[in-house]
Amino acid sequence: MTIPQTKIAGSARTEQAATTRQKAIGAGLRQIFDEVMHEPVPDQFLELMDELERQDRETSSSDRGEDA
Amino acid sequence: MKKAPQKESNTTRAAPETTETFKAAMLAEIPYLRAMARGLCGNRAEADDLTQDALARAWKARASFEPGSNMRAWLVVIMRNQFYSERRRSWRTQPLTDEFAEYSLRAPEGQTSILALGDLRRALDLLSEEQREALILVGVGGFSYEEGAKLCGCAVGTMKSRVSRARRALEQILSSPSAVLPEARESSDKAGSSLIDEVDSYRAAGATKYAV
Numbered sequence A: 001m002t003i004p005q006t007k008i009a010g011s012a013r014t015e016q017a018a019t020t021r022q023k024a025i026g027a028g029l030r031q032i033f034d035e036v037m038h039e040p041v042p043d044q045f046l047e048l049m050d051e052l053e054r055q056d057r058e059t060s061s062s063d064r065g066e067d068a
Numbered sequence B: 001m002k003k004a005p006q007k008e009s010n011t012t013r014a015a016p017e018t019t020e021t022f023k024a025a026m027l028a029e030i031p032y033l034r035a036m037a038r039g040l041c042g043n044r045a046e047a048d049d050l051t052q053d054a055l056a057r058a059w060k061a062r063a064s065f066e067p068g069s070n071m072r073a074w075l076v077v078i079m080r081n082q083f084y085s086e087r088r089r090s091w092r093t094q095p096l097t098d099e100f101a102e103y104s105l106r107a108p109e110g111q112t113s114i115l116a117l118g119d120l121r122r123a124l125d126l127l128s129e130e131q132r133e134a135l136i137l138v139g140v141g142g143f144s145y146e147e148g149a150k151l152c153g154c155a156v157g158t159m160k161s162r163v164s165r166a167r168r169a170l171e172q173i174l175s176s177p178s179a180v181l182p183e184a185r186e187s188s189d190k191a192g193s194s195l196i197d198e199v200d201s202y203r204a205a206g207a208t209k210y211a212v
Helices: A005-037 A043-067 B016-041 B044-060 B071-090 B097-106 B109-114 B117-126 B129-140 B145-152 B156-175 B181-186 B188-210
Strands: none
Touching: A005 B016, A005 B117, A005 B129, A005 B156, A043 B016, A043 B044, B016 B044, B016 B071, B016 B129, B044 B071, B071 B145, B117 B129, B117 B156, B129 B145, B129 B156, B145 B156
16 A cells, blocks of 8 residues: 655554554454464363254154164 | 155255264354354353354254355354344343453453553443444454345445444544543452443443444
8 A cells, every 4th residue: 555655744643553553453353352262162062062962863863763 | 754865865954974074063163153252242151151052053953054055154143143132131231341351361461562452352342233243253253244244134335334433433442541441450340330331321322422
């Protein structure tokens, strides 16, 4: 991105500051998000998925029982 | 019983032999969903509850998943629906302060000089729901404007404007000297309810106040 030289004097500094702040905000948001992303998944989630699958297997195995 | 052989089963239905891969695919999305939920709810416990509810719903509805389509987006839609229906009841009634304390403690040294994460987290909470959601989906969640618009059921232009307004609003909140942010962190226990009140009043005024 190129800025015309004449405009730099006036608002360029505040613009630059705003850009810096936006970058810091962007990086901060990313960090907040990534912190959670990189947390180990609590056991309760794995247990939940196992439980859902187990419930399913019970249902489908009783279905299969009719087939067999 | 009249059961079609697995190979011929309808492709929109998760066949038993794909259950494992479906589960694996869902497991892989859990960290992302938790992060997304944290963004939506702000509060860790609520966010994890929301994620679990969404996972359970998704699992039960997995026959509706179109193979080959974007599972992450599918899960986010389910979670978002869950969030908004749940939210009508009792969302965000609890103090959010523990979460903030956690974030500010964890902020690395280099980061805090520019921007304390706790402040940012709190500022994020002052945004309107629509803006916060847009920022999370598109700003950090990795969705395009088009995908975000589809997820939220709004126009692409609307999504773009929400994101840019959210960014500007955050900047304004964080650069405002009257920001409630730093003090509240110190005395989180006592300040809990007053912070929430303040957040509410900010939020009530927020849409117009910050979204210029």
